[in-house]
Amino acid sequence: MPNDCWSHITITCENREAVDELNNLIITELKYKEGDKYVYHDETVKMIKRGTRGIIFDMWSAWNPDYEWLEGLLEKYPNCWVKNEWSEEGGCAGVWVGFMNNNKEKIIKNLQWDDICIEGKTYLFQLEDEEEAKKEEEERLERINKKRAEYSGAGKKIIKKVVS
Numbered sequence: 001m002p003n004d005c006w007s008h009i010t011i012t013c014e015n016r017e018a019v020d021e022l023n024n025l026i027i028t029e030l031k032y033k034e035g036d037k038y039v040y041h042d043e044t045v046k047m048i049k050r051g052t053r054g055i056i057f058d059m060w061s062a063w064n065p066d067y068e069w070l071e072g073l074l075e076k077y078p079n080c081w082v083k084n085e086w087s088e089e090g091g092c093a094g095v096w097v098g099f100m101n102n103n104k105e106k107i108i109k110n111l112q113w114d115d116i117c118i119e120g121k122t123y124l125f126q127l128e129d130e131e132e133a134k135k136e137e138e139e140r141l142e143r144i145n146k147k148r149a150e151y152s153g154a155g156k157k158i159i160k161k162v163v164s
Contacts, residue, residue: 002062091117
């Protein structure tokens with residue numbers, strides 16, 4: 001069974017004349033037609049944010065990012081800039097950035113490193129003493145509320161009416 005790879009992808013298209021490129025990318029690459037409407041591929045794509053010149057979405061793949069697909073996006077949609085921040089449950093992670101320069105040359109930067117695996121995240125971030133952690137959180141919230149009370153009283157003038 002393959003390890004899951006989660007990609008957090010940002011795609012922008014700042015060229016106003018090519019704004020249709022981004023819409024075409026969404027319809028062609030991230031959606032499929034169901035009846036008379038287009039819907040996102042539920043199993044692999046989760047749209048996070050969509051604007052007129054940019055989108056952010058999460059995507060699942062097996063083992064590592066689909067580099068061929070990412071490079072293909074640059075060829076099909078040359079006015080788009082693509083960034084993929086990814087991590088794989090076995091402990092690999094990286095960032096892939098691609099775009100076409102003014103000479104229509106593909107520019108790709110890819111950085112990869114060993115990261116914390118899924119088991120490591122569970123182990124490293126577990127609470128040793130849950131009661132102690134709860135007490136620390138209560139104390140932290142108490143300090144915050146005390147500061148809020150101090151600040152909410154700041155700037156208020158207290159006017160006393162002198163009665164003779």
